[in-house]
Amino acid sequence: MTPVSPRSRLARLLFGRTEVRLALVILLTATLPLVSAVYLASSMFRQASALWFNPEVGTQLDRGVDVYKDYVKAVKDDMRHQGQAIAADDALKSAATAGDATAVNARLETLFPRFQGLVALRVENEDESTLGQKDRGTPVDKDQEKSLDTKLSLGQGRVSEVFLVATFAVPRKRLDELEASGQIVNTYHQLEVSRTELYVGYTNAFSAxxxxxxxxxxxxxxxxxxxxTKRIERLSLATRKVAGGDLSVQVPVTGSDELTELARAFxxxxxxxxxARSRIEFLQRMGAWQEMAQRLAHEIKNPLTPIQLAVQECHxxxxxxxxxxxxxxxxxLEIVEEEVGxxxxxxxxxxxFARLPQAELASADLRDFLSDCRDQRIEDPTLGGDGAEALLTENVDVEWQIPEKSIPCAIDRQMFRRVVINLVRNAVQAHRSTKGNPKVRVRAVREA
Known part of the structure; x- marks a missing residue:
């Protein structure tokens, strides 16, 4: 006998049982689509991330923001240069350092129209007392404009240093766009940095x-x-019991699937x-009794004639x-002849008894046959005489349901009548002690 290795024994234990194989099939059927979906989702996420967070896109966004910054810087530098140009005016410096307010205002009136974007010009001392000023006539619209103040020194006056404060206005839309673009670019770079963490988080969630x-x-x-498999095991155990000769075994009928039909069929x-086995055993016993009856009849019949002839010869x-x-x-002689008879x-x-009767089939109508059986008196041998009348009228009602239409058939009328009468007699005797009003019903039904 070839020895079985532990690995082979383990393989038979794991994969040789039906429930394990079915569980594996269900597991693979359920998990393979999910694994495929996780793989496809991961691939799509990586591709989308690579598409959305293209380094070239980030570079171009940074360049765009840098252009905005350069523009704003150029605007501010231009305003500062304009302020320096105004502050470099000799006439303005002379009037401011001399403290001549009339000359300062007159010079501011002359210089103000030369420079675009000016909102106001103001000459003040170090203590912020105003020496002279000029504005465009309208204040800065905070919804549309943004102001920029430039403070430049005009020189040392009689009391303190004199300064020129130039207020410029630039469109707020440009600066807001620059700020919004910067925020978008920062958000983009933050997402670009955190996409790996996002990818790992989603991957962990899908894995869980x-x-x-x-x-x-x-x-x-x-x-x-x-x-x-439990139901299959019950069928297998019942099959082994049947193979051992136990034909009384029955399996529980549960469910409504093919195994249920198999259990019913089993x-x-x-x-x-x-x-069938009971009938075979009955026929075997009947055959044994018939053989014994045939031998006994032969053994009894042989000496009867010599005995009767001897007694008759003596007489x-x-x-x-x-x-x-x-x-x-x-x-x-009388006793011998009577006993011999x-x-x-x-x-x-x-x-x-030893010879089973042979049925002599003939065409008949089952309706007429049942009518004849109904008219025949059913006697009870256990009561004797007319006991059947007392039996049938005491508490058992025999109902003969005669079909309305003819039912042709082939039967041995004598043998079949004996069968029907015996069945009715047995049914009546079985219900003799039944309480209430038992009924024995005899009917004929045509099968399709």
Missing amino acids: LLALTIVVTAVLGFLLARGL NKMTSEVGQ RKYAGGDARYTQLLDTT TLRRLVANFSN
Whole structure:
């Protein structure tokens, strides 16, 4: 005998059982689509990330923001240069350092129209006291404009240093766009930095979902497979019992699937096989009894004729005058002939029992046959005489349902009548002690 390795034994244990194979099939069926979906989602996420976070896009965004910054810087530098140009005006410096407010205002009136974007010009001392000023006539519209103040020194005055404060206005839209663009670019770079963390987080979530699905599917698959294999094991055990000769075994009929139909068919099969075996055993016993009856009839029948002939010969040849002896011979002859006749009838019964009657089938109408059976009196041998009348009228009602239409058939009327009458008699006797109003119904039904 070839030894079995532990690995082969483990493989048979794991993969040789039906519930394990079914559980694996269910597990693979449930997890393979999910694994494929996770893989495809990861691939799509990586491709989308590579498309959305293209380094060239980030570079171009940075360049765009730098252009805006350069523009704003150029605007501010231009305003500062304009302020320096105003502050470099000699006439303005002379008037400011001399503290001549009239000359300062007159010079500011002259210089103000030369420079675009000016909102106001103001000359003030170090203590912020105003020496002279000029504005465009309208204040800065904070919704549309943004102001920029430039403070430049005009020189040392009589009391303190004198400064020129130039207020310029630039469109707020440009600066807001620059700020919004900067925020968008910063957000883009933050997403670009955090995309790996986002990818890992989604991957972990999908992995956890996959693991949970595998566990739940494995448990449910094993439970479902176990339910099927338990029923199969019951059928297998019942089959082995039937093979051992136990035909009374029945398997529980549960569910509504193919195994349920198999269980019903198995139970029906065992019942029919049990009935067939009972009939075979009955026929075997009947055959043994018939063989014994045939032998017994033969053994009894053989000496009857010589016995009867011997007694008759003795009675015929006696010619004596003894009346008492003559009477004894007459009595003996009568008794012997009577008992021989009884034995002959018993032998005839044994012979009839040993030979099963042959049915002589003939065409008949089952409706007329049942009508004849209904009109026949059913006697009860256990009561004797007219006991059947008392039996049938006491508490059992025999109802004969005669079909309206003709039902042609082929039967042996005498044998079939005996069968029907015996069945009715047995049914009536079985309900003799039943309380209430039992009824025995006899009917004929045409099968399709």
